[in-house]
Amino acid sequence: MPTILITGANRGIGLEFTTRYAADGWDVIACCRTPDHAEALRTVAQAHPQVTIEPLDVQDHPAIDALGNKYRGRAIDVLLNNAGIIGPLPIAEHADRQSFGNMDYAIWRDVIETNTFGPLKMTETFVEQVALSEQKKIVSLSSTTGSMAEMSVPAIAYASSKTALNRAMTTVAGELKERGIIVALFCPGYVKTRMDAFGFALLEITDSVAGLRTLIADLTLEDAGTFTRYDGTPIAW
Template structure:
């Protein structure tokens, strides 16, 4: 069966990715900071007949990443899905409100750790049949789409992730790996808020559809929830 590794798998879009991929018969490597406290994720795993395996992974911790690399050595991973991310406080992202430490924390989690995950697990992805790395981005990282200003922390982190994604697409081409950035839509989650246009179920169904249609020719794209390309 195909295998997917998902970070941030304990809630929101990450948890629903686990649910839907397992339902489709995938082996899901579900990674989160506190597996023992991820009650919904544990329930899914307990009823998955071994299809879902839980793994301790705070993506910011080098020792935990190294331990998982060692544990999964030689394991083919068809899709590496870097879903873990943060927005930062929306109330401190206007002009004149931005604070250095919070901004650096957002950049660390949203930009640096996806790159480190790609470096750590590219060899596993190269062993697989599908050879896809998916980075959860956002239309809010598009400079062209920015018509309102503000949201400096989140916008800048996703714009930077888009550049990391594009560079990795070039660098991993020799391994036959397609690297894509995905916009999940405006989703009703803790991050997206209660007014989002999509449920997590609808968003994940669309993300899965887009990933199912990804080919090597798509590598480097920023893909909207409807499958179209979002301009940089």
């Protein structure tokens, strides 16, 4: 069976991905910051022995290197960069700290470290494992808030971290395409997770992940460097 490595696998979209791939029999390397507090993920792993939980904070580059060494020589079909933050929670109380005139630069740094540096560092570290695999896919969850053409939200830290992720990953996509590796970006939609602190999201996690899994399964090299919504519609940059 194929192998997938998922960051932020303990809740929200990452947990649903883990649950679904595990149910299909995939080997899942399910990374999360604090496995001791990841009860739902541990339940999935107990039901599916081919799920391995690995402690990983994507801001911790030495830890990423160590995990890369641990899995050296192992084929990883899909690297799924899912982990992300919007800023301090609850966002409804802290949103103004990433707005113009009131910017908290420590927050911006934290968000960029997680949402931009994290996926890049994971990709640099695990690219050889992906290259060894059959499917050769590197997928990152971005956001339409990172699109300069489609959306403008006042959350400067979050939106810009995703814009930067998009730019970085399209560059990587061009380079890795020559090696047969597909690098693609997706927006999961506005989903009912912890991130939806305003309570406005209408999309169920199950529906978002079902759509994304179909798109990931159908990825070909032609899709390298694309940015697509969970329902298959392309997102303008």
